[in-house]
Amino acid sequence: MLDIKLIREKPDWVKAQIEKLGDTRALERIDEILTLDQKRRELLQEVEGLKSYRNRLSKATGRLRGDKRMAVGERMAIAHAVLSALQSGDYDQALAVFENPPPAQDTDDAGFQDTMNNVFARMKDLSDRIGMIDQQVADIDAHRQEHLLWLPNLPHESVPVAASEEDNRIHEPHGEMPHFDFEPQPHWDLGPALGIIDFERGVKLGGTRFYILAGMGARLQRALINFLLDELIVGHGFQEMYVPLMVREEAMYGSGQFPKFADVSYRVEEAETYMLPTAEVAIANMLAGEVVDEGQLPLAYVAHTPCFRKEKMSAGRDVRGIKRVHQFEKVEMFRFTRPEESYATLEEMTAIAEGLCAKLGIPYRRVEIVTGDLGFTATKKYDVEMWAPGCQEWLEVSSCSNTEDFQARRANIKYKPADGGATRFLHMLNGSGLGIPRTLIAIMENYQTVDGWIRVPEVLQPYLGGIEVIEPR
RNA sequence: GGAGGGAUGGCCGAGUGGACGAAGGCGGUGGUCUUGAAAACCACUGUGGCGUUUCACGUCACCGGGGGUUCGAAUCCCUCUCCCUCCGCCA
Numbered sequence: 141m142l143d144i145k146l147i148r149e150k151p152d153w154v155k156a157q158i159e160k161l162g163d164t165r166a167l168e169r170i171d172e173i174l175t176l177d178q179k180r181r182e183l184l185q186e187v188e189g190l191k192s193y194r195n196r197l198s199k200a201t202g203r204l205r206g207d208k209r210m211a212v213g214e215r216m217a218i219a220h221a222v223l224s225a226l227q228s229g230d231y232d233q234a235l236a237v238f239e240n241p242p243p244a245q246d247t248d249d250a251g252f253q254d255t256m257n258n259v260f261a262r263m264k265d266l267s268d269r270i271g272m273i274d275q276q277v278a279d280i281d282a283h284r285q286e287h288l289l290w291l292p293n294l295p296h297e298s299v300p301v302a303a304s305e306e307d308n309r310i311h312e313p314h315g316e317m318p319h320f321d322f323e324p325q326p327h328w329d330l331g332p333a334l335g336i337i338d339f340e341r342g343v344k345l346g347g348t349r350f351y352i353l354a355g356m357g358a359r360l361q362r363a364l365i366n367f368l369l370d371e372l373i374v375g376h377g378f379q380e381m382y383v384p385l386m387v388r389e390e391a392m393y394g395s396g397q398f399p400k401f402a403d404v405s406y407r408v409e410e411a412e413t414y415m416l417p418t419a420e421v422a423i424a425n426m427l428a429g430e431v432v433d434e435g436q437l438p439l440a441y442v443a444h445t446p447c448f449r450k451e452k453m454s455a456g457r458d459v460r461g462i463k464r465v466h467q468f469e470k471v472e473m474f475r476f477t478r479p480e481e482s483y484a485t486l487e488e489m490t491a492i493a494e495g496l497c498a499k500l501g502i503p504y505r506r507v508e509i510v511t512g513d514l515g516f517t518a519t520k521k522y523d524v525e526m527w528a529p530g531c532q533e534w535l536e537v538s539s540c541s542n543t544e545d546f547q548a549r550r551a552n553i554k555y556k557p558a559d560g561g562a563t564r565f566l567h568m569l570n571g572s573g574l575g576i577p578r579t580l581i582a583i584m585e586n587y588q589t590v591d592g593w594i595r596v597p598e599v600l601q602p603y604l605g606g607i608e609v610i611e612p613r
Numbered sequence: 614g615g616a617g618g619g620a621u622g623g624c625c626g627a628g629u630g631g632a633c634g635a636a637g638g639c640g641g642u643g644g645u646c647u648u649g650a651a652a653a654c655c656a657c658u659g660u661g662g663c664g665u666u667u668c669a670c671g672u673c674a675c676c677g678g679g680g681g682u683u684c685g686a687a688u689c690c691c692u693c694u695c696c697c698u699c700c701g702c703c704a
Binding site: 180181184185187188189191192194195197198199201202203205206256259260261262263264266267431560563 | 623630631632642662663672673683684685
């Protein structure tokens with residue numbers, strides 16, 4: 141979520157940033173927000189003034205009714221003067237009466253009570269008026285909030301400005317491209333032939349775009365997950381988290397999945413929760429509503445979870461294999477940092493993802509995402525892609541994003557500076573380390589042999605009891 | 614699934630519808646005292662919105678969330694959520 145103060149104070153600058161993203165609807169929302177915000181502040185000033193009167197007058201009049209220290213005649217005089225002031229809507233005058241009481245009048249208790257009832261009736265008018273304005277403010281708040289939740293994060297100044305993913309800046313590949321003296325097969329042929337991927341039975345169980353990893357396929361995946369976790373935990377100091385796979389709606393808003401991408405998540409009707417589309421949602425919201433001490437930062441977490449996504453089917457695209465499926469495993473890195481260090485942390489996390497590719501011995505390259513392809517929550521993003529010689533494609537195995545305080549505002553996560561200053565929103569970053577199916581694809585296709593067997597990458601062999609080759613059983 | 618009990622500031626814990634943003638204690642910060650420290654004593658010590666003449670002042674809101682009653686609600690009513698205890702079931 142963007143800071144309303146930023147939108148209010150630099151609307152043209154904010155619009156220019158959003159223009160870079162190509163989100164025209166968001167531009168309209170800015171104008172609507174500004175209008176609502178202006179109206180809101182006008183109403184607030186009016187209603188808060190009235191509330192101030194109500195607070196002071198209800199104390200004074202309430203006290204007047206039961207004040208036994210004053211003769212009824214004295215109170216009657218005050219009540220009359222207050223009533224008259226209230227009837228003309230002059231609240232200052234009404235308050236002034238209590239400061240300078242008029243001379244006592246002849247009356248009895250019944251007459252006084254009668255006058256007080258009239259005073260309270262006028263007070264009720266004041267309260268009703270406050271109630272109506274409060275309602276208007278609440279309506280405006282709701283609308284303003286709705287618009288704010290739909291606004292994307294603003295790109296960092298270092299992000300190349302361009303319209304679409306076609307323009308993403310592709311960096312030089314690293315690692316040795318594989319050379320085959322035969323035609324390398326795609327994984328959707330290799331897997332079933334080896335008996336390690338079973339598409340037919342997967343579909344039988346879960347429907348289209350589900351699959352089964354069988355035997356060494358399942359073991360290879362498990363080995364890969366353990367390797368990645370160990371690298372990140374032992375090698376890079378991430379703390380492992382095991383998290384709920386179903387989360388409440390608030391969590392989906394907190395991380396920025398909702399409202400914009402509500403249609404790609406599976407809802408669990410009975411529990412009123414959503415299946416995790418990525419562990420990012422769970423970890424991002426772990427600290428929701430909390431204030432952490434600056435000394436605890438940066439916090440680095442890693443979680444391996446299944447991920448569930450509806451993945452709208454674009455006809456004929458990525459329909460084969462396990463590149464785009466409804467359920468897949470992912471190891472996710474996440475960091476909470478001080479604002480000053482979030483960009484250095486983004487570079488570091490991307491380098492960690494690249495290092496994992498290198499250790500697996502697979503060619504990889506970094507892609508610097510341009511403004512038009514940034515997505516909803518990131519200010520800056522790098523993808524890391526692995527080469528898959530079978531399907532002749534660079535596969536996105538990691539996506540590392542700095543969201544700055546965008547998610548922190550939504551989930552309300554702050555830190556208390558060590559110097560005792562006011563609490564501030566912290567910065568949050570996420571990055572895959574790595575996406576499992578695509579990494580498996582790359583392993584299978586890069587390490588395939590002429591016989592259609594698969595050599596096990598050296599770093600994974602210890603996780604497979606020393607097995608060096610996956611061959612048909 | 615059944616029965617009951619709770620939710621108040623960083624923490625613990627009071628709170629008869631009006632002097633309550635909220636007693637008291639703990640913790641924290643500053644000070645007095647002291648050679649130093651402890652103890653004791655004194656002062657300060659929540660978040661957010663809005664405004665202004667913006668390291669300040671004013672004002673409003675916030676006692677789990679939402680709604681209601683009332684001139685006025687931490688306090689009364691309704692409702693939701695969460696937590697706890699006991700029973701049942703269960704990997």
